[in-house]
Amino acid sequence: MASSEEITRALIDALGPEKVLHELPDLMPYSRDWSPRPETIAYLPIAVVLPSSTEDVATVVRLANQMEFVVIPFGGGTGMGGGAVPLEENTVIIDMKSMNRVLEIDIPNRVIRVQAGITIEKINEALEPYGYWFPHDPESKPASTIGAAIACDNDSTFGIRYGKIVTHLLNVVVVTGDGRILRLGHRKAHCSSTGYKLHWLLIGSEGTLAIITEVTLAIYPKPRSRAVLMYVFPSIDKAVRAIEEAIRAGIPIESANIGDRYRLHFYTHAYRTKYGQEPSIPEWAKAIVGLSIAGDPKVVRFHARYLSHIFRRFGGRRVREQEIVESWWASKHTLAFEPFKQKWPDSQRREKFGAADLGIPVGRLEDAHRFFTECTQRHKLRIIGMNIYNEAPNRISPSISFAVYVNESDPSSVERFYAYVREMSELAVRLEGTMSTYIGDGDRLGGFNRIEHGDALDLMLAIKRVFDPHAVLNPGKKWRSRWIRENLTEQPKP
């Protein structure tokens, strides 16, 4: 195996010194993402490469095969599962943010072609003058890249109308683990039934199969106006049924989040703290729904009125405090960290947001919520709350964030958090759901995700070998990781 110095020298020779970072201060930001981990532990990469083309990426991957180092594609570093974090000593990071150009906007064919390191926010800024938009919209859009949105299969605020990234992804250019450059997908056609859909295999692959360097996406006419509304309900079940009834009535709901009573408390507490008065939220409220409806102003007004009428039948009451509604919408769209607008007040300064991100069948939400409360108590974790996103068009399709506070300066808090994630993941499988809906396996679930996948995991490993025969791409992610092995006690099955 080549030494760090030999690898760095080879990278500089191949790409030029301006594309290779190797001084300690330049490497530090790449030792973490947003996943909770003890602040005393950091694995640094040998070097960080700043590519400008697919060929640059292929050059690094080919060198990795020759010199036996491993490679991690890194986007905005906002992933919550440790997917972009180096775990091995001989790691070279490829910072995809340096590939951030718009390559083509093709309005007649309703597509945009971009380099994979562009942020989702920048894609929409480029489309703005044309009256079109790309509606896949995670809260982290100012920092999170389109390549990673595909690699993590992340959630979108507008999932209940536009679905997940799979709906919008037409083709990708990738570099496989043995350095081949391939275009996968169906060019600018918006659907296809020929061949295998290998571009879809990249969805959720977390940089373990190939590095995505270019992406072609479907774009949509941008609505002219939007109403943002909030309601409280006596239970989560009532909130679910009200949204379903609105869909049945033909109301094209654009976004819908259901928060539990802890999340509701979060908003009322913030309002009380800021304005020194009680919001007019009734005592009986146990769930809060934030939603939007978009279209022409007249149509939006009509739908908002009709929705109100339906929601009242299920015990819903409109939240009158516009500040609360705006704070919810700002948390989705501006990531404004001024205390009231921040989703989890001051948490990122003292304690971190950590989540189990489960897909729970809709009929079992209350069961999952009960277990959540009990499990957090058992692991002595403070609850932030349960937030249900809906990620498939025209139906309730829960992608749930079961969020808690984690203190990274206390290793036992991190350990308890991962024990909690494991138990919650096992619960999801018991309830016939899934262990992850937007974070991915990262280095959290590897080692016990066989509970969900069974023998299919062996088939997945065989697919990994086809794309990445010498295992140079993102080792330890999706599969058992060295970090978990060394730092966390294996939890026995409950």
Ligand SMILES: Cc1cc2nc3c(=O)[nH]c(=O)nc-3n(C[C@H](O)[C@H](O)[C@H](O)COP(=O)(O)OP(=O)(O)OC[C@H]3O[C@@H](n4cnc5c(N)ncnc54)[C@H](O)[C@@H]3O)c2cc1C
């Ligand atoms: C404040 C905040 C709000 C968030 N809101 C949401 C939300 O609303 N919805 C949601 O789903 N998530 C959300 N997240 C989580 C996170 O933003 C998403 O998972 C996002 O997709 C990560 O993008 P990134 O560019 O930061 O990826 P990174 O963290 O850099 O990487 C994530 C994974 O993708 C891989 N990867 C990166 N680029 C490529 C590439 N070009 N080819 C192949 N693999 C690649 C990495 O190796 C890694 O495994 C939020 C996070 C934060 C901190």
